[in-house]
Amino acid sequence: MSVLLSARGLRIAFGGLKAADGIDLDVMEGEFLAIIGPNGAGKTTFINMTTGYLRPQAGSITYDGRPILGMKPRRIVRAGIARSFQLPQLFTEHTVLENAALAIAAREGLWSPLAPLLRRRFRAEAEELLDRFGLLPLAGRRADALNEGARKLADIAMAVALRPRLLLMDEPTSGVASAEKMAVVETLARVLRQSRVTAVFVEHDMDVVARFADRVAVWGQGKIMALGPPEQILNDPAVLRDVIGIAPREGSHAAA
Amino acid sequence: MSRTTEILLALAAAALVLLLAWAVPWLRFVLTIALAKGLAVLGILLLLRAGQVSFGHALFLAFAAYAVAFGASTIPEALILLPLAAIGAALLGLVIGLFVVRYREIFFGMLNLALSMVFYSLLEKFYAITHGTDGIRLPPITFAGQTLGSEAQGWAMLVLALVLALGFGALVRTYLASPMGQALAGIKTREARLEFMGASGRSVLLAAYVLSALMAGAGGAVLAMTSRHVTPALAYWTASGELVFIAILGGAGSVFGPFLGAVAYELTRVYAAALVADAWQMILGMVLLLVILFAPGGLWGMGRALLARRRAA
Incomplete structure (x- = not known):
């Protein structure tokens, strides 16, 4: 496996809070990497720096061997890095189908004022995309009329529509009712594996991390405190107690 | 409403306009002016889709009107003056647009207003060139090489305005359904989100802005050639406010709205001014209030709701 994204010595502080204090992190092509850690640790900041929305005070980020720091967010997207949001960013007055078609149109170049958005090719691809996400029955609904689970999936579907090589997801299951959470995760895992997308996701739900991640990075006090496969990280009592600040999961004591 | 229905409706409306102008001759002038303003309002509608209101679009209308007035002495041909003036307005829209699309909402609206007032002052103060508030009278112009009598000239301008209204109406309708138009609504x-999809919101807005300036320019050229007289009042901020007023009166939901609104506005103005000379602005104010409160879809929205009810009954 080759390195797709590589961060070296990232530093950024907001006032006194060091969100990143010398972060080194490699994302391997094809893997699902989870970033866990307490609220406010700097996990979303990492996504914002990688997508060009925040400039670190020091350090470098290379993607596919090229430095991307200082590039405009739009160019980073065009280079193959897409993201989804903790709070879904949908075009609320458009239908789900139009949202997906707009993302497809954005990938292909928006500049065609004379053919409709829902032309045959875009519509077919949008429907196929929504079908993979299990959203096709909701295609005609306005985006602001969806429940949180569907909104999250639609948000991620729009990022996937850009055909990225690297997808950064900020808490893909937060706000999703616990009953539908695992279904959302299963859908996501299936679609992303099919699309051969490398994924980095920030997540608080350790069950989701255990189910979904190939590797887990623990972000705390501006540093990567631990990095490894989920079975190792999630059963490490020190990580659980000192870094994540949660009680060990039931049954994990025996394993530890 | 299907595309065929809309095309038939547009053609029927055009026929109705011609019929009205034939039956009531003095309405021909009023209807031509209304259609000319409707073209500019079509541009306001585009920007409204993006949630932006320009309180300065009369700038482009006035710019093209003065371009026609200045150009008429060297090129006295309507079919050359009109596209030149409209393209001139579009280029000015590009230059101003590059600046104003960086701003949103109140800042966008006020910057447009400020720039239009700068233009107004230039027109008013440079008396040696523009004749100040006296304005400029247009010399006689030809139409497709023909020198027409005032009657034929009036008809030619009305038909020209109708053709432009139908053409730009169809263009804007197509544009709004396209990715660029849908992104505009985004x-x-x-x-x-547009930025995170690799698209530039500013560029999307700029494209619409230039198109809106082009249409306002076409409207301004028709206005100048119809009234045969241009004054700085064309660029005054109340003229811009009038365009926004008409957009809301007609309804921003369809390309029919601007023209329906413009015709209703001009007719109300003419009749109200004749009947209650001192109170017509109050009447317009009341109408706007009623539309905002009870018919947010404007006259077009009201008409469509009535049609739908009748069809359902």
Whole structure:
């Protein structure tokens, strides 16, 4: 496996809070990497720096061997890095189908004022995309009329529509009712594996991390405190107690 | 409403306009002016889709009107003056647009207003060139090489205005359904997402802005050639406000709205001014209030709701 994204010595502080204090992190092509850690640790900041929305005070980020720091967010997207949001960013007055078609149109170049958005090719691809996400029955609904689970999936579907090589997801299951959470995760895992997308996701739900991640990075006090496969990280009592600040999961004591 | 229905409706409306102008001769002038303003309002509608209101679009209308007035002495041909003036307005829209599309909402609206007032002052103060508030009278112009009598000239301008209204109406309708038009509506709800899809919200708005300036320019050229007289009042901020007023009166939901609104506005103005000379602005104010309160879809929205009810009954 080759390195797709590589961060070296990232530093950024907001006032006194060091969100990143010398972060080194490699994302391997094809893997699902989870970033866990307490609220406010700097996990979303990492996504914002990688997508060009925040400039670190020091350090470098290379993607596919090229430095991307200082590039405009739009160019980073065009280079193959897409993201989804903790709070879904949908075009609320458009239908789900139009949202997906707009993302497809954005990938292909928006500049065609004379053919409709829902032309045959875009519509077919949008429907196929929504079908993979299990959203096709909701295609005609306005985006602001969806429940949180569907909104999250639609948000991620729009990022996937850009055909990225690297997808950064900020808490893909937060706000999703616990009953539908695992279904959302299963859908996501299936679609992303099919699309051969490398994924980095920030997540608080350790069950989701255990189910979904190939590797887990623990972000705390501006540093990567631990990095490894989920079975190792999630059963490490020190990580659980000192870094994540949660009680060990039931049954994990025996394993530890 | 299907595309065929809309095309038939547009043609029927055009026929109705011609019929009205034939039956009531003095209405021909009023209807031509209304259609000319409707073209500019079509541009306001485009920007409204992005949630942006320009309180300065009369700038482009006035610019093209003065371009016609200045150009008429060297090129006295309507079919050359009109496209030149409209393209001139579009180029000015590009230059101003590059600056104003960086701003949103109140800042966008006020910057447009400020720039239009700068233009107004230039027209008013440079008396040696523009004759100040006296304005400029247009010399006689030809139409497709023909020198027409005032009667034929009036008809030619009305037909020209109708053709432009139908053409730009169809163009804007197509544009709004296209990715560029849909992205324009996306600026209103989630511009940040456009950026995260690798698209530029500013460019999307700029394209619409230039098109809106082009249409306002076409309207301004028709206005100048119809009234045969241009004054700085064309660029005054109340003229811009009038365009926004008409957009809301007619309804921003369809390309029919601007023209329906413009015709209703001009007719109300003419009749109200004749009947209650001192109170016609109050009447317009009341009408706007009623539309905002009870018919947010404007006259077009009201008409469509009535049609739908009749069809359902």
